[in-house]
Amino acid sequence: MNAVSPSATPPVKLAAAMAARRTPEQLRARRLLVWRELLTSLWAPLCIIGLAFVPYTVLIEFAPAAAAWAQPAMKGLGLLMVAYFVALLVWRNASPKEKALRALRHEANELLSENERILQKPQVRAKLGDPVPERIAEQALRVESASVEGNAERLREELKGLEALTAQHLGPFRKQSAADFIGGFGKALLIALVIRTFIVEPYRIPSGSMLPTLEIGDQVFVNKFIYGVRVPWANVVPFVIVRPPARGDVIVFNNPVDESKDYIKRVVGVPGDKVEIFEGVVHINGKPQKRDLVAADFTVHNITDDGRWYDQQEARFDEDLDGVKHAALQTLSRMPQHEGPYEVPADHVFVMGDNRDNSADSRHGLGYGYGKAEYVPYGHIKGKAMVVWLSLGYQGLLHGLFGGTGLRVDRFFEPVR
Structure with missing residues (x-):
């Protein structure tokens, strides 16, 4: 046999x-x-x-x-x-x-x-x-x-x-072969990479440039597929899945001037737009965007490089950017009379922080050249900030044990607008 x-x-x-x-x-x-x-x-x-x-x-x-x-x-x-x-x-x-x-x-x-x-x-x-x-x-x-x-x-x-x-x-x-181990580990790693690269990624707010919309210590989830599948390191988006970036979107992007850093800002201008700011009011293609003063003396909480909290006094405005309503801060005493014009090239966006006078954005070379315009290419955009899922910020729970930083339950599930 x-x-x-x-x-x-x-x-x-x-x-x-x-x-x-x-x-x-x-x-x-x-x-x-x-x-x-x-x-x-x-x-x-x-x-x-x-x-x-x-x-x-x-x-x-x-x-x-x-x-x-x-x-x-x-x-x-x-x-x-x-x-x-x-x-x-x-x-x-x-x-x-x-x-x-x-x-x-x-x-x-x-x-x-x-x-x-x-x-x-x-x-x-x-x-x-x-x-x-x-x-x-x-x-x-x-x-x-x-x-x-x-x-x-x-x-x-x-x-x-x-x-x-x-x-x-x-x-x-019974002895597991190297191939079995590598195969199991590889599958888990691949799933994690696919989720993080193409679906959703967490991002921590490190600075006050987006106050009061996003507070220091907020942890947001970034929708990575809404604008299209971005190929990492190559910085290209072969195709759009849902829609391209729109005015008012809060985006996380890899800084094209210094690719070792990721920033989070608000899209103000899209390809073809002419953006100008007159006494703090954004004008897009000659049309002023509605902006109302809410409080001339509004307090937000910022943090120094060595982790010490301090109060920042600013004027707070409610701004309507092409239908997207959000808050913005500005220092009335040193508000520039005129900024721009900034003409947004194809496949790029013009971004600004909601904390207008404390933001390294497109008006200032994305942090590398005051008064020098820099735009964010589509291929550098990682995704759209969706929601705050965790917040470790000013005066949260147990803040007395951690130098004023604690768990901010009130920020949980806050939509990013």
Whole structure:
């Protein structure tokens, strides 16, 4: 009789073998256990917030008025999830039985995953034949039954039985190859890179150039696909996905003058625009943009390079930039009478900070030449700032322990306008 060719031998799927042996009652009990494990995982509150955050960001992007009710709802959900997380943490550590069962169930899952990985290799089936995988599947079901039952002692004994079978029959195959490790690590790294490069990226507000819209310490999520897929390092956008940058958008970009730095500013001019500022009022193609003085003495909180907070007194305006309403600051005593004109070239944008007299923007060479105009090429734009997801700023929770910096719960889920 000819030897069985490994390539002709189908792999054994442990999960399928176990599923074929389960009774309907066992299947229902297992499903209940799976849901219980998911909902009592410390990841559960974070996943719930993450799942709610996706539709929330879409909603406030395309229906800005909805933020009036959606933001309080998200804050309420966030506080509820914090309470959920704390309750889980206390319960998981206060109950000895739960701690023991969780550790044993984790060990069981790791061992079952290892068996599944080994038995999927055709050469293992060719060497072992059918009886061994069947015995392992039967013992794995006994482990699962003890886990569902919640009997720690029985689960420990059944695990010892599965470990003994694994060591006896699969011992030579247990060592994970370098290819297996690199493959698993590579997949995880690729997923993380795809998300960060093409979908969403966090960005921390390091300075006061966008006050009062964005405060120092705000952490924002940046929508990286709205303008198109940007090819990193090459600084090109082959095609637009949703739309090109528009006036009023708050964008994160790689500074074309110093590519080691990323900036966040507001788009004021798009390709073909002629931008001029007369006594602080922005004019686009000769048309003044509506601007109203709200307070002549408005206080914001800025920070020095060595981390010391200080009050900054400015005049606050409400500005309507081509339909995008937002706040802006300016020093009345040294407001320039005229700036510009700035003519925006093709495939570039003209940007300014909302803190107009404290911003290294397009009017000032993006920080590298006062009075010298610099524009941001499309290929340097990383994406559009969407929402504040975390804020570690002035006078937040526990600020007394960290030099005035604390957790700003009031800034959570703030839409970037």
